[in-house]
Amino acid sequence: MADKRKYVIPGDVITSGPFRPEQNVVLEGNNIIATAVGISEIYEDSVKVIPLTGKYIPKINDLVIGKVISHTSLSWELDVNSCYVGFLPAQDVFGRDFSTHADELSSKLKTGDLVAARIANFDRTRDPLVTISDRDLGKIDDGILVKISPSKVPRLIGKKGSMIQMIEMATNAAVTIGQNGWVVISCETDEGLLKAKKAVEMVNEKAHIANLTDLIKDMLDGKDES
Amino acid sequence: MGGRDATMVLLDENGIRCDGRKIDEPRRIMIKAGGLKNADGSAYIEFGDNKILVGVFGPRDVHPKHMSDTDTGILRVRYHMEPFSVGERKRPAPSRREIEISKVIKEALEPAVMLEKFPRTAVDVFIEVLQADGGTRCAALTAASVALADAGIPMRDMVAAIASGKVADTIILDVNNEEDQAGQADMPVGYMPSLKKITLLQLDGVLTPEEYKKCVDVGVKGCEVVYELQKKALHDKYFGNKGD
Numbered sequence: 001m002a003d004k005r006k007y008v009i010p011g012d013v014i015t016s017g018p019f020r021p022e023q024n025v026v027l028e029g030n031n032i033i034a035t036a037v038g039i040s041e042i043y044e045d046s047v048k049v050i051p052l053t054g055k056y057i058p059k060i061n062d063l064v065i066g067k068v069i070s071h072t073s074l075s076w077e078l079d080v081n082s083c084y085v086g087f088l089p090a091q092d093v094f095g096r097d098f099s100t101h102a103d104e105l106s107s108k109l110k111t112g113d114l115v116a117a118r119i120a121n122f123d124r125t126r127d128p129l130v131t132i133s134d135r136d137l138g139k140i141d142d143g144i145l146v147k148i149s150p151s152k153v154p155r156l157i158g159k160k161g162s163m164i165q166m167i168e169m170a171t172n173a174a175v176t177i178g179q180n181g182w183v184v185i186s187c188e189t190d191e192g193l194l195k196a197k198k199a200v201e202m203v204n205e206k207a208h209i210a211n212l213t214d215l216i217k218d219m220l221d222g223k224d225e226s
Numbered sequence: 227m228g229g230r231d232a233t234m235v236l237l238d239e240n241g242i243r244c245d246g247r248k249i250d251e252p253r254r255i256m257i258k259a260g261g262l263k264n265a266d267g268s269a270y271i272e273f274g275d276n277k278i279l280v281g282v283f284g285p286r287d288v289h290p291k292h293m294s295d296t297d298t299g300i301l302r303v304r305y306h307m308e309p310f311s312v313g314e315r316k317r318p319a320p321s322r323r324e325i326e327i328s329k330v331i332k333e334a335l336e337p338a339v340m341l342e343k344f345p346r347t348a349v350d351v352f353i354e355v356l357q358a359d360g361g362t363r364c365a366a367l368t369a370a371s372v373a374l375a376d377a378g379i380p381m382r383d384m385v386a387a388i389a390s391g392k393v394a395d396t397i398i399l400d401v402n403n404e405e406d407q408a409g410q411a412d413m414p415v416g417y418m419p420s421l422k423k424i425t426l427l428q429l430d431g432v433l434t435p436e437e438y439k440k441c442v443d444v445g446v447k448g449c450e451v452v453y454e455l456q457k458k459a460l461h462d463k464y465f466g467n468k469g470d
Contacts, residue, residue, distance in 0.1 A: 007461065007464070007465045009375060009384065009456075009457055009460045009461070010338075010375050010380070010381035010382070010383060010384055011381070011382065011383030011384045011418065011419065011420035011421070012420065013420060024380065026340075026382060028382070028421065033382065033383070033420060033421075035340060035380040035381055035382060036375075036378055036380055036381075037375050037376070037378065037460055037464050038464075051378055052378075052464050053267070053376060053377065053378035053464070054377070054378020054379070055266065055284075055285060055377075055378065057343075057344075083284065083285040083286050083287065083344060083347045084346075084347075124345045125296070125345070151378065208464065208465070208466065
């Protein structure tokens, strides 16, 4: 499917012809041009570039890890490692009968708390609206935060989750990956926690290496024996 | 900056310039992408004796807030020369010249950067000239474009830049400090190589229409050489110089 993979930088012509431009490409005349440093992939009818660098741009339905930076009487603001702040309305937590008099926002989420959230709505006119009222979402009580580059999140997940499953199996840790490049790792043993952290950091540093899966596997296994 | 030396031969009878280059030969150029940990993107360029470091932040929140634009992101560029970058200590405060170059570089980058993707944000480009030897605006623009690509800011194309000029009635490529001071014309050209569009064109001096056309052509050709080096710098950092 994605047979024609190429390393591209902004301005490189990937192909020309009747293709649909997707992520990080633009149509200029008849040519499809890359707009980011990355790897281009040509599918049957579309072209995209997987970026190797760049900030996180919110997308609807993305799972993100956010950090509460402040709150007003009506909403929280979350740092989601993007150029925009996540907007979490109080109704999302307290329900429809939320009242500014009866409910105190800091009783549920304090500044500095980590939350797993989903981008509920985002368009270019407003800051992204996030929600935590869903299964698996909400305040994160334990675990450590590891920050990686958002462009390397797909590599950490791997094909159909292969990479992350391997790390979780080998270390017995629970890893929550936010699309924004923030990863929370929690584990019952300190040893597993450190190992999982090391694996995640290794993916971040060596994302461009082809046989990364084997490398990580060796690292995880090597530690098991010693 | 260097004083005028009336006795200096800018171009000898063999077509060799004061620093030993041929008329269409650029200086030695070295570009490195990345290098600054705290900036979102960075680049370092050595362009002959010019040494310039560029750091890019963003897209990020705009401060002061009133500068933000709800339709598009904004680009802010600061070109600054270090006090030790020239022969005699330069006062560190932004001079008229630096403010102008900041504006010129900003306008040369704007056609390439897709700011409309990030409304209400700013992209900040900080250019520090560590050592200057003529043609810093071109070198700075070249490096800024690499730093923006390194920061992952969407761009329609890279911007490469080099100066062409006229010395001893001959059109030359890549004007150095002496040629700039004593030469007849200096024309910095910024160019988007894939889109084949010029984003920066200044001219200091007098040229005939024919010379003007030739000067632009020489500049554009030079930009294509610079572009290959920009490409190499990014490939070196991201693909381990495997190339295509």
